Amino acid sequence: MPRNSSILLLSAGHACVDVYQGAVAALVPFFVAERAYAYATASGIVLAASLLSSVAQPVFGALTDRWALPWLLPVSTVLGGLGTALSGLVGCYALTLVCVAVSGIGVAAYHPEAARVARLAAGGSHRAMGWFSLGGNLGFAAAPLMVAAVIGTGGLRCSPLLVVPALAGSVLCLPVLRVLERTTTRGGSRSAAATGSDDRASFVRLSLAVVCRSIAFTGLGTFLAFYARQRTGGGAAAGTAALFVLYLGGAVGSVLGGSLAERWERVTVVRGSYLITVAALAGVVFVPGPALYAFVALTSAGLYVPFSLQVTLGQDYLPTRVGTASGITLGLTVSVGGLVAPLIGTLADATSLRTALTPLIAMPALSWLLVRALPEPAARTPGAPAQQTGDARATARPPARREHR
Numbered sequence: 001m002p003r004n005s006s007i008l009l010l011s012a013g014h015a016c017v018d019v020y021q022g023a024v025a026a027l028v029p030f031f032v033a034e035r036a037y038a039y040a041t042a043s044g045i046v047l048a049a050s051l052l053s054s055v056a057q058p059v060f061g062a063l064t065d066r067w068a069l070p071w072l073l074p075v076s077t078v079l080g081g082l083g084t085a086l087s088g089l090v091g092c093y094a095l096t097l098v099c100v101a102v103s104g105i106g107v108a109a110y111h112p113e114a115a116r117v118a119r120l121a122a123g124g125s126h127r128a129m130g131w132f133s134l135g136g137n138l139g140f141a142a143a144p145l146m147v148a149a150v151i152g153t154g155g156l157r158c159s160p161l162l163v164v165p166a167l168a169g170s171v172l173c174l175p176v177l178r179v180l181e182r183t184t185t186r187g188g189s190r191s192a193a194a195t196g197s198d199d200r201a202s203f204v205r206l207s208l209a210v211v212c213r214s215i216a217f218t219g220l221g222t223f224l225a226f227y228a229r230q231r232t233g234g235g236a237a238a239g240t241a242a243l244f245v246l247y248l249g250g251a252v253g254s255v256l257g258g259s260l261a262e263r264w265e266r267v268t269v270v271r272g273s274y275l276i277t278v279a280a281l282a283g284v285v286f287v288p289g290p291a292l293y294a295f296v297a298l299t300s301a302g303l304y305v306p307f308s309l310q311v312t313l314g315q316d317y318l319p320t321r322v323g324t325a326s327g328i329t330l331g332l333t334v335s336v337g338g339l340v341a342p343l344i345g346t347l348a349d350a351t352s353l354r355t356a357l358t359p360l361i362a363m364p365a366l367s368w369l370l371v372r373a374l375p376e377p378a379a380r381t382p383g384a385p386a387q388q389t390g391d392a393r394a395t396a397r398p399p400a401r402r403e404h405r
Contacts (some may be wrong), residue, residue: 006121006176010114013077013137016169017110018136020103020386021078022143022247025221027087029239030151031053031096033068034380039223043345046222048097050339053104063111070177072113074170079164080106087152090157108327115311115326117180130258133308137254139165141247144225148240163194203317207328209308209370211337213274216281216363217303219344220244224296227353230314231288237273245293249300257305265376266313270306274371278300285357290330303364316377384389 028042032229063069083103119133124268150161218402225239232238260269280302283295314329315322348356 004242006179007131008116009172009176010118011132013073013169013173014114014135015133015139015142016031016165016172017077017080017114018139018365019143019146019165020084020139020162021049021107022140022221022243023084024100024103025218026144026147026225026240027084027156028149028222029225029236030088030147030156035091035093037093039345039348040306040342041345042054042259043099043222045087046098046218049100049104049107049337050218050337050341051104051356052101053108057110057327058324059327060109061321064113064116064327065321065325069113070117070180070329072109073117073173076106076109077104077173078163078166079112080102081125081163081252082106083167085160085163085166088135088156098364110321112327113301114141115315116323117176119315119322119326121176126259127262130254130261130308130310131255133304134251137247137251137304137307139355141244141251143247144240148236151237152240155368197318198320199317199375199377203314204312205323205370205374206317207311209367210271210275210329212363212367212370213303214304214337215340216277216337216360217300218222219340219360220281220284220299220357222341222349223344223357224352226342226359228292228296230353231292232290242293244295245296246300249297252260253301253304254307256301257307257309260305261309261376266309267371267376268375269369270309270313271368273302274363274364274368278368281361281364285354285361290301307400313374313377314374336356 024046028045031045032039032042045095049230054113060072064072080103083099083101083106086403090096090099115132118129141278146162146165150158220296221243224242226238228242232317234241257269257273275301277282280295280298284292284299311326314325319340340372344360346358
């Protein structure tokens, strides 16, 4: 199977998984409407989906560093869908939390192994990894539309229909896994031997930057539907449209990030993106009316241009622990943003949504401060030996055109 075909299938499967990360936030307004939850109570659902996912991501990442676990891709995809599908059927708040937590574990199990498989299939190409990330962002973008179509039409009792993408995603990844299994069998090992030295200090700073980015994105995504209604004077459709723009802008940002990394160093692209996001997020919070949607789109793109680049940066900072790096940059630090959602909800209940969202403006600024002095590591192609160097700053970035030859 050609590399492009494998990446497209993995990207589609990624969309079928990440639709459930977006679905949890999209379900919150319906839980509020049908079950009369307060902001803080409803945001606890996002917390439940994020908490176990945050804890489980590094565990699954460490496991994939030791063993190849390709079966996790279809199994975790189905698990993520089942948890979300059942959350609308249980009337008890505690059982609802259990269901979304199960969905979060499914999402957590998927990402480290999927990132490892995608890295092998991409052959080290930043652009190909951008397309893989695009799938997840499209899943996010589709989530509010899917939830609005299913739950908005029939109520929470129709939530079992939300399992359909999971079933499709579990099937899509099978051809790629079969090809990689044959390749691994011929090569005599599951992947290239880990070589090079780990730059743990840079990886920690990168991870903290991703945490700040996650807080901004998750906090905005959890309450944007409510805030858009207030700022535009629209109804439920205004909130759904704002979420769609938020997630679609992320899809554009992921592809753009891979393209920009072909011309400039990844760290340079990441720094510039966070600076732009500071101004864009301020526009979301303070500019009223329809202009809100333009700032939402710019904020989303600014937060997602660095997304796939941070994953490959993390993998290159920890070349001997690619699974762990993937689990943290693609999973743990992304999920941890959900832990802050209840605090934002509590502040919103006590003051206003505008007041509660204002501190989010500082998050991309903190991310910029953390990445502004990061070195650009040597990009490593799977299967090729890593360059040995004592100074990560002195490693030359391979020519961009190499990655597509």
